[in-house]
Amino acid sequence: MVLTPYRNKILTFNNYFRQRKYTKPIMKKLFILTLMLLSFAQLVFCQESLSTQNVILVTFDGLRWQEVFSGADKKLITNSKFVSDTSDLKEQFWTDDPEQRRSMLMPFFWNTLAKQGQVYGNRKYHNLVNTSNMFWFSYPGYNEILTGICNDKAIFTNRKKANPNVTVLEYINSLPSYHNKVAVFGSWDLFPYILNRNRSGLFINAGFEPMQHEHLSDQELLLNHLQQQLPSPWPSVRLDAITHHMAMEYMKQFAPKVLEISYGETDNIAHDGKYDGYLYAISRTDKFIEDLWNYIQSDPNYRNKTTLIITTDHGRGHLFQNSWKKHGRFTPGSGQTWFAVIGPDTEPLGEVRTAAQFYQNQIAKTIAAFLDVNYNVYAYAGIAISQVIQKDKQEVPMMFGMVQLKK
Ligand SMILES: [Zn+2]
Numbered sequence: 001m002v003l004t005p006y007r008n009k010i011l012t013f014n015n016y017f018r019q020r021k022y023t024k025p026i027m028k029k030l031f032i033l034t035l036m037l038l039s040f041a042q043l044v045f046c047q048e049s050l051s052t053q054n055v056i057l058v059t060f061d062g063l064r065w066q067e068v069f070s071g072a073d074k075k076l077i078t079n080s081k082f083v084s085d086t087s088d089l090k091e092q093f094w095t096d097d098p099e100q101r102r103s104m105l106m107p108f109f110w111n112t113l114a115k116q117g118q119v120y121g122n123r124k125y126h127n128l129v130n131t132s133n134m135f136w137f138s139y140p141g142y143n144e145i146l147t148g149i150c151n152d153k154a155i156f157t158n159r160k161k162a163n164p165n166v167t168v169l170e171y172i173n174s175l176p177s178y179h180n181k182v183a184v185f186g187s188w189d190l191f192p193y194i195l196n197r198n199r200s201g202l203f204i205n206a207g208f209e210p211m212q213h214e215h216l217s218d219q220e221l222l223l224n225h226l227q228q229q230l231p232s233p234w235p236s237v238r239l240d241a242i243t244h245h246m247a248m249e250y251m252k253q254f255a256p257k258v259l260e261i262s263y264g265e266t267d268n269i270a271h272d273g274k275y276d277g278y279l280y281a282i283s284r285t286d287k288f289i290e291d292l293w294n295y296i297q298s299d300p301n302y303r304n305k306t307t308l309i310i311t312t313d314h315g316r317g318h319l320f321q322n323s324w325k326k327h328g329r330f331t332p333g334s335g336q337t338w339f340a341v342i343g344p345d346t347e348p349l350g351e352v353r354t355a356a357q358f359y360q361n362q363i364a365k366t367i368a369a370f371l372d373v374n375y376n377v378y379a380y381a382g383i384a385i386s387q388v389i390q391k392d393k394q395e396v397p398m399m400f401g402m403v404q405l406k407k
Pocket residue numbers: 062137138267268271327
């Protein structure tokens with residue numbers, strides 16, 4: 001039963017009447033009638049429960065919507081300034097048809113995930129996804145994804161500063177039914193700060209941290225060695241294969257209910273100006289997600305009760321020849337993003353081609369909505385994306401203009 005919200009409303013009505021001294025019989029009758037209507041609304045809107053019991057958030061750092069929706073860029077794939085062997089790369093990733101081309105780059109994303117889920121952000125159809133923060137780089141982006149707010153006064157650099165904001169993951173982890181069932185794996189060493197590990201107590205493994213717990217598996221011991229022995233080209237970002245396999249091992253042992261996996265190579269290789277490397281990183285990450293989804297659908301803890309949300313922290317430039325390498329306030333277009341959702345409560349609508357505007361600040365409450373958690377730390381956070389949750393599983397008493405999802 002979902003009496004609590006209505007009980008609150010009743011108290012509110014009572015207080016209202018008492019304050020205003022509306023004691024006339026006609027007003028009392030009106031009040032009783034309103035209550036009856038509310039009970040009816042409750043009956044009308046009590047719909048099927050959500051099947052989602054786990055949510056996994058996956059991010060590709062700085063992956064442009066241009067590559068997601070159209071595959072390799074012709075001007076870049078043929079440019080020897082950015083690509084060492086243009087013919088080899090064209091063979092792998094080029095065909096004239098953009099829909100075929102994107103499937104060559106991200107076969108799992110387009111052939112499985114998009115067909116069974118929903119994909120947003122193809123600006124060709126005016127389906128727009130943007131950051132609401134004004135910076136268009138990583139810390140403000142992850143903060144916005146994870147809190148639903150853009151706190152431009154506090155988060156305006158990528159420095160290692162503990163996030164003053166309470167993320168949706170910290171909030172969920174504070175609830176008794178999710179305590180110690182939330183985990184974060186990231187290639188970038190800033191995640192312990194973005195999620196304020198000292199305050200939140202979240203399990204976070206990021207950067208070059210070894211896996212640490214009492215029952216390390218042989219695979220985890222090997223991964224701890226490998227990440228020291230395989231040199232990463234970047235001082236603050238480890239190779240995504242390490243992040244991926246550490247996250248998978250953790251899932252197998254601890255079955256977290258909420259998990260974030262943040263892959264980082266796409267952004268760093270783009271900054272290095274290697275378009276071939278950027279395409280290979282996109283393709284590798286697509287395979288990681290395939291691996292993750294296959295595991296989800298083969299494990300009784302996750303099968304048919306897990307929603308996967310995939311997005312990016314920011315876009316990249318597109319106006320000038322070099323601007324794909326960069327992002328930030330002075331690189332137009334880098335506030336343009338995208339997202340995708342697949343899971344038991346998401347209708348298989350595929351690529352959504354209707355004109356609409358979404359924001360990065362809607363992801364946090366969407367994660368909470370799938371779990372029927374009321375993440376209301378910030379009243380001004382972006383609202384949950386109701387389109388990704390099947391209509392017959394939503395309870396929407398419109399007379400209050402509020403969206404209440406029923407478990
Ligand atoms: Zn970057």
